[in-house]
Amino acid sequence: MLTAHYLHRLPADYDLNAIRTRGKARGALWDAAPELYFKGFLLREAGKHGAIENSYSSLYLWRSDQAFADFLLADRYRNVTNSFGRAQIETRLVLDAHRGRAQQAQFVFEETTDIARDADLGQVFAAEVAQNKAAVTRPGIVAAVVSLDTLNWRVSRYLLAEHAQARPSDVAIAYEVVHLSQPLLHTLPEGQST
Template identity: 30%
Template sequence: MHAMQYEITLPADYDMGIVRDRVARKGRLLDNWEGLGLKAFLMRERGTGGSPVNQYAPFYLWNTMEGMNTFLWGGAFQVIPDDFGRPPVRQWTGLAYEEGAAAGSPARVALRRRQQVPDGVRLAEVMKDAADEAGRLTAGDGAVLAAAAVDTSRWELVHFSLWEGDAPKAEGEVFEVLHLSSPGRDRLPRGRRW
């Protein structure tokens, strides 16, 4: 499993209805994408839910590198640079994926928490704790799914979860889920990945 995300921060007075309309028109184009576990079309609106910015920030879990590379280099991603400029695309190696009790429910909210891996720690313990966090998140009421991943070039962990209602009171950024494409969600490997 590979996690990927890019963020497009928009002006403070940007009409976020444009983003909603765009996703309503184009979101389904990835509903059958080969190699994609899931894509959560995420948005934050300035002043809503504590967000300081207007932002479109889709989050992906890929089953295959070929699917991700076909998306990035085969033309589908090019509409983002064409319309908004080329954003940095963050990538993390998957540590764990779990489904929650609300797995069959539509996801309404996403929670993303990034944290640095401190120097001087036992990496095996930190990665195990991050993987276990995915399980703890999915034990919560309303949890649809959770994943943990690591970027070893920055030594940064990302914890990502989807919720059917309000996100739990936890540290991290809260996003609205506009659409969820999940053609290979059933093939995302469950549990710890080592």
């Protein structure tokens, strides 16, 4: 499994309703995408939920690296580049992914943490997996994913939630979910309370 995430900064006067309309219209095209657990069409609006600028982004959870390659080979990214240009796509190896009991994601929260140079990687990974499994059992959580960037040695945690109160910390970046395509989300293991 891997995550892919890219972001486009938007001018302060950009019509964000156009992004909302685009996300809902294009989202339907992803609702049955093979090998895709979910794709979030995400928006940050300056002055809301801590955002200081407007941006539009997409977050994918792919079943395999080949599924992501197929997305690129099928030239589906062209729709993005034609409208917004080519963004850097951050891809990460998934350490753990579970679905929660909630159904309707309104927010995605992202936390990224550097791994200390002298940290015991096995302990770090085990702690991240345990934290992810605990997070997904909280009320209002649709899914929780933790992934690893081996180039920069950092972990990214993504929490898909029904409400803003689920924000895990003050440093978590909050995204409004314009549309969540979830063709295979139901096949992720469900988080279990211990």
